[in-house]
Amino acid sequence: MYPRIIQKFDNLLVKAVNKYANVRWYNSPLTKKILASKEEYLKIWIEAKSNRYKLIDDFEDKYNDKIDDEWYHKLALHTQVVKKKSDIVYVHGRLLYVTLKKYILRNPANKNINIIETGTARGFSALCMAKALQDEDVEAKIITFDVLPHNVKMYWNCIDDNEGKKTRAELLEKYKDLIERYIIFHQGNTKIELPKIQTQRIHFAFLDSAHDYYYLMSEFLNIKDKQQKGDIIFFDDYTPKMFPSLVKAINEICEKYNYSKEIITISDARAYVIAEKL
Numbered sequence: 001m002y003p004r005i006i007q008k009f010d011n012l013l014v015k016a017v018n019k020y021a022n023v024r025w026y027n028s029p030l031t032k033k034i035l036a037s038k039e040e041y042l043k044i045w046i047e048a049k050s051n052r053y054k055l056i057d058d059f060e061d062k063y064n065d066k067i068d069d070e071w072y073h074k075l076a077l078h079t080q081v082v083k084k085k086s087d088i089v090y091v092h093g094r095l096l097y098v099t100l101k102k103y104i105l106r107n108p109a110n111k112n113i114n115i116i117e118t119g120t121a122r123g124f125s126a127l128c129m130a131k132a133l134q135d136e137d138v139e140a141k142i143i144t145f146d147v148l149p150h151n152v153k154m155y156w157n158c159i160d161d162n163e164g165k166k167t168r169a170e171l172l173e174k175y176k177d178l179i180e181r182y183i184i185f186h187q188g189n190t191k192i193e194l195p196k197i198q199t200q201r202i203h204f205a206f207l208d209s210a211h212d213y214y215y216l217m218s219e220f221l222n223i224k225d226k227q228q229k230g231d232i233i234f235f236d237d238y239t240p241k242m243f244p245s246l247v248k249a250i251n252e253i254c255e256k257y258n259y260s261k262e263i264i265t266i267s268d269a270r271a272y273v274i275a276e277k278l
């Protein structure tokens with residue numbers, strides 16, 4: 001599944017790339033210039049907010065729970081609303097919130113919940129999970145990984161760019177209490193950084209970094225022995241047309257390592273898998 005020779009070569013390659021990557025990641029990698037005015041970002045936001053997703057509504061109804069709408073859209077304005085060709089869809093925040101809340105309520109004996117996220121980006125998904133933790137008032141830590149640094153000023157392709165370059169910490173300033181209580185931002189390539197994490201148990205994971213087979217597999221292999229029955233992995237982008245190798249990895253993980261697979265498909269471009277360890 002993951003031949004040793006490829007793994008060895010890949011690790012060497014990742015180390016070499018990593019050495020030079022910092023130059024790249026520290027120099028506004030997302031965009032070198034402001035891509036839209038405040039008004040344009042607001043227009044995209046208003047349009048995104050107005051879209052309805054029946055499957056997501058049904059999911060929330062099924063569990064009789066949902067994230068605070070106003071809080072969620074406000075966060076999305078700064079962390080999801082970007083200038084790009086494809087539609088802006090950020091319903092994974094709603095699904096993550098309900099799924100994590102459900103996990104907490106079903107497992108009251110778990111007093112300190114460890115969550116791993118790969119792919120922080122601007123912090124949207126980590127904050128949606130933190131909101132679930134806060135609303136249940138549980139002790140927990142989300143360790144979130146990204147090659148992007150947390151304390152380097154850059155343009156993020158978001159409305160805030162119109163106020164000048166910001167660090168992620170500055171972008172998320174309004175959420176600093178929530179962050180302080182729950183989130184640890186860890187910079188670096190997951191292939192190098194995930195194996196360093198010493199937690200014995202990973203109750204819940206959201207895997208959303210590099211969208212290919214080998215990266216996802218390598219992330220999963222660092223997590224699998226730390227999960228127990230009922231623990232969760234949430235996968236983004238289960239979209240065969242767009243990310244076939246990611247879909248292959250998710251299928252393999254669920255089948256070979258005994259996870260249930262709840263697929264939520266809202267379009268050819270947007271689909272999610274909630275996998276529970278059996």
Ligand SMILES: C[S@@+](CC[C@H](N)C(=O)[O-])C[C@H]1O[C@@H](n2cnc3c(N)ncnc32)[C@H](O)[C@@H]1O
Pocket residue numbers: 079092118119120121122123124125126145146147148188189190191208209210211215
């Ligand atoms: C799709 S975005 C994550 C979106 C975020 N989870 C959210 O919901 O807002 C993917 C992120 O993964 C990061 N990334 C990609 N490959 C990575 C890797 N191998 N290690 C760490 N971060 C990676 C990218 O820099 C990017 O910010």
